[in-house]
Amino acid sequence: MTAQLLGGKELAQKIKAQVAADVRNLDGGRPTLAVVVATDDDAAHWYVRSIASAAGKAGINCRIVDLGAGASQANLEAELVSLAEDAGVHGLILQTPLPPGVSTAQLVGLIPPEKDVDGANPVSLGRLAVGEPSFAPATARSVVELLDHHGIPVSGRYVAVVGRSAVVGKPLAHLLLQRDATVTVCHSRSVPLARFTQPADIVVVAAGRVRLLNSEHVAPGAVVVDVGTHVLPDGSLAGDADEASLSEVASALSPVPGGVGSVTTALLLLHTVEACRQHVAAGVLA
Numbered sequence: 001m002t003a004q005l006l007g008g009k010e011l012a013q014k015i016k017a018q019v020a021a022d023v024r025n026l027d028g029g030r031p032t033l034a035v036v037v038a039t040d041d042d043a044a045h046w047y048v049r050s051i052a053s054a055a056g057k058a059g060i061n062c063r064i065v066d067l068g069a070g071a072s073q074a075n076l077e078a079e080l081v082s083l084a085e086d087a088g089v090h091g092l093i094l095q096t097p098l099p100p101g102v103s104t105a106q107l108v109g110l111i112p113p114e115k116d117v118d119g120a121n122p123v124s125l126g127r128l129a130v131g132e133p134s135f136a137p138a139t140a141r142s143v144v145e146l147l148d149h150h151g152i153p154v155s156g157r158y159v160a161v162v163g164r165s166a167v168v169g170k171p172l173a174h175l176l177l178q179r180d181a182t183v184t185v186c187h188s189r190s191v192p193l194a195r196f197t198q199p200a201d202i203v204v205v206a207a208g209r210v211r212l213l214n215s216e217h218v219a220p221g222a223v224v225v226d227v228g229t230h231v232l233p234d235g236s237l238a239g240d241a242d243e244a245s246l247s248e249v250a251s252a253l254s255p256v257p258g259g260v261g262s263v264t265t266a267l268l269l270l271h272t273v274e275a276c277r278q279h280v281a282a283g284v285l286a
């Protein structure tokens with residue numbers, strides 16, 4: 001069996017085209033996304049530049065606030081409070097990694113849920129868990145959108161999610177539950193991992209471990225979605241799934257690069273336009 005590739009580029013283009021059209025139809029100003037950065041990490045800066053470039057093409061302002069790798073908790077808090085109060089900012093993201101010693105939990109709690117376009121504030125995750133309106137983390141939503149785009153049903157199926165982080169695994173489990181999947185969330189103590197992933201119709205791997213998932217972990221015909229992103233020493237990219245072995249067993253597999261990651265930025269922009277629209281609507285009603 002050679003697995004069907006679940007590419008994300010066509011879906012990303014479709015979402016970006018929708019964002020550009022939505023921006024043109026917005027009555028009441030240009031959406032603005034602020035991204036707070038406090039790191040020297042090259043990959044983080046590359047990612048932020050790619051958000052800014054995609055935002056510009058879609059007609060969204062992107063304000064990058066770079067506080068430098070030496071930023072303190074107080075610097076970061078002051079900036080987030082200021083951007084939270086700024087009526088001209090509709091979406092707000094705190095880019096990771098952050099300087100050692102700062103409390104990520106305290107900082108993301110300063111992002112108002114209505115501007116929390118990457119679902120980082122625990123309030124957003126709580127709302128997602130109980131089915132109230134909120135922005136899901138873009139990466140978690142990308143997985144569901146990618147499955148939809150390729151016509152892979154979720155309802156009534158068994159999905160194993162490998163990884164329980166607050167930004168990917170946990171919100172994804174809630175999104176899948178909302179879509180009537182039966183979900184098992186695996187983590188580093190789920191041993192042996194194959195015991196939990198073998199029975200699954202769909203396995204999503206977001207473990208941050210290069211090529212962790214291989215053909216021994218999945219049943220023939222399973223669908224595999226790879227969220228992992230790793231830059232290898234030779235500069236190439238790899239995921240959390242071992243594409244070579246899985247492509248002989250899985251019926252479908254999302255590639256890295258060109259799968260989930262392609263969709264994430266487009267969804268951040270979609271969330272920003274939605275946040276702007278809600279802001280405008282609230283102003284009209286006030």
Ligand code: NAP
Pocket residue numbers: 139162163164165166167168169186187188189190193206207208209212227228229230240260261264
């Ligand atoms: P994270 O915070 O490090 O969480 C990793 C999770 O995987 C943890 O729950 C951990 O379990 C679990 N895990 C680690 N080793 C495992 C093993 N051997 N078996 C089973 N579970 C294991 O990572 P994250 O932020 O969720 O990111 C996960 C991956 O997605 C990374 O590769 C990251 O680069 C990628 N990512 C991609 C995008 C995108 O847009 N494509 C965005 C964000 C992240 P414990 O809880 O027990 O430690």
